[in-house]
Amino acid sequence: MENFNFYSPTFFAFGKDRENEAGSFVKRFGGSKVLIHYGGGSVVKSGLLDRVKTSLDKESIPYVLLGGVKPNPRSGLVYEGIELCKKENIDFVLAVGGGSVIDSSKAIAAGTVYDGDFWDFYMGKRIEEALPVGTILTIAAAGSEGSPDSVITKEEGMFKRGASGDAIRPKFSILNPALTQTLPPYQTAAGITDILAHLHERYLTNSKEVEVTDRLIEGLMLTMIHEGPRVIADPNNYEARANIMWAGMMAHNNSAALEEARTGTATISSMSFLLCTTVRMEPVLQ
Numbered sequence: 323m324e325n326f327n328f329y330s331p332t333f334f335a336f337g338k339d340r341e342n343e344a345g346s347f348v349k350r351f352g353g354s355k356v357l358i359h360y361g362g363g364s365v366v367k368s369g370l371l372d373r374v375k376t377s378l379d380k381e382s383i384p385y386v387l388l389g390g391v392k393p394n395p396r397s398g399l400v401y402e403g404i405e406l407c408k409k410e411n412i413d414f415v416l417a418v419g420g421g422s423v424i425d426s427s428k429a430i431a432a433g434t435v436y437d438g439d440f441w442d443f444y445m446g447k448r449i450e451e452a453l454p455v456g457t458i459l460t461i462a463a464a465g466s467e468g469s470p471d472s473v474i475t476k477e478e479g480m481f482k483r484g485a486s487g488d489a490i491r492p493k494f495s496i497l498n499p500a501l502t503q504t505l506p507p508y509q510t511a512a513g514i515t516d517i518l519a520h521l522h523e524r525y526l527t528n529s530k531e532v533e534v535t536d537r538l539i540e541g542l543m544l545t546m547i548h549e550g551p552r553v554i555a556d557p558n559n560y561e562a563r564a565n566i567m568w569a570g571m572m573a574h575n576n577s578a579a580l581e582e583a584r585t586g587t588a589t590i591s592s593m594s595f596l597l598c599t600t601v602r603m604e605p606v607l608q
Contacts, residue, residue, distance in 0.1 A: 329488055329491075330468065330491070330575050330577065331488075331491060332467070332468050332492050332493065332495055332575070333347070333351075333493065333494040333495070334468070334495050335347065335495070335497070336564075336567075337497075337499075338498055338500050338560075339498065340496045340497070341498055341501070343377065343496070344374050344378065344456070344458060344496060345378040345379070345380050345381035345383055346380075346381060347496070348383055348414055348416060348456060349381045351414070351456065351493040352413070352414070352454060353383060353413055353414025353416075353454065354383065354413055355383070355385070355411060355412050355414070356378060356383055356384070356385040356414045356415070356416050357385070357386050357407055357415045357427075357430065358374060358387050358388070358416050358418060359389075359391065359403065359415060359418070359427045360387075360388075360389045360391065360423055361389065361390070361391040361419045361422065362390075362391075364504075365418050365419060365460065366389075368501075368504065370460070370501065385416075386410050388402070388403050388406060391423045393422050394422065394473075394475045395422045395423070395425050395426035395429075395474055395475065396474070396476075396477050397429075397441065397475065397477050397478075399426060400430055400474060401433075401440070403415075403426070403427075403433075403434075404430055407430060407453070408434060414454050414456065415427045415428075415454070415455045415456070416456045417455060417457045417458070417492075418457075418460070419459075419460050419461075420459065420463060420464065421461070421463055421464025421466040424455075424457050424459075424467060424472075424492070425464070425473050426472075426474070427455050427457070428452070428466070428485075428490040429443075429444075429474050429485070431454070431455045432451075432452040432453075432485070432487070432489070432490055434453050435451050435452060441474075441476060441483075443485040443487070444483035444485045445483065447485075449485055449486065449490055450487060450489055451489050452487070452489040452490050454493045455490060455492045455493060456493055456496075457492045457494075457495040457496065458495075458496045458498075458501075459495060459496065459497050459501070461505060461509060462499075462502060462514075462517065462563075462567040462569075462570035463512065463513030463516040463517065463570060464516060464570075464574070465520055465571055465573050465575065466574070467497065467571055468495060468572075468575035469574045469576070470486050470487055470488050471485070471486045472484065472486070497571065499560055499566075499567045500560060500563070502563050502567065503558050503563060504557075505557070507554055507557070510553060511550070511554065513566070513570065514546050514549075514566060517542075517546055517570045521543050521578065523579075524573075524578050525539045525540075525543075535579060538577070538578050539578050542569045542572060542578065545566075545569050549562040549566050549569075550566075553566060
């Protein structure tokens with residue numbers, strides 16, 4: 323086993339209706355004015371956004387809204403979010419959505435307190451400082467709710483790049499499996515495939531004598547194989563959704579890959595769409 327550092331300070335609030343506590347968590351972690359960042363209409367139609375706003379109102383915390391995040395989040399909206407945060411004196415970013423929303427929120431949080439172009443971080447500069455970020459997860463897939471990573475696509479040239487730094491690890495993440503029950507089967511399956519891809523990245527390693535992480539990864543893979551068919555057959559299966567959601571976080575917060583010498587990092591997950599559409603993952607694991 324290699325020498326390693328492990329730092330994962332995110333506070334996780336897991337279970338039904340925990341999104342109603344968002345305001346108290348924002349206050350706990352120092353937020354006094356919030357940017358609520360989200361994607362399309364699903365969080366509005368489901369009533370989730372209203373519940374989040376109500377929780378902030380209960381704590382007398384003002385907020386500003388910024389929606390419109392797309393899959394593979396774009397730099398243009400990040401620039402808009404940074405400008406909005408500076409104008410409104412935002413001191414906390416609350417992501418309501420999946421990995422794309424969370425990654426966009428992290429980029430905004432880093433760019434708001436940086437004098438240069440936030441894209442510097444996606445060209446290799448380490449993120450050392452950022453506004454605090456909280457998340458309310460709506461799809462189990464990317465694992466950004468527990469990771470120090472963010473991936474953004476620069477619209478000029480459509481370059482997709484990643485950035486990292488412990489400063490953008492979420493201060494808290496709210497994981498309510500019930501919020502994923504309305505997902506279409508395809509999105510559920512794509513999320514499971516993304517989780518499996520993250521696990522394969524950490525499993526295929528040249529490091530020797532890593533029995534703990536190898537067995538942990540195998541257990542998470544077996545969980546995906548067991549719960550995937552159950553949740554496709556019954557989308558309202560809360561317990562299956564719960565296991566998938568927690569496994570998605572563990573697959574990407576580095577608890578399953580403590581040593582540095584892992585090979586193929588981000589290679590497999592960058593192909594997750596291809597894997598989802600053309601490859602059945604189960605034979606790989608048998």
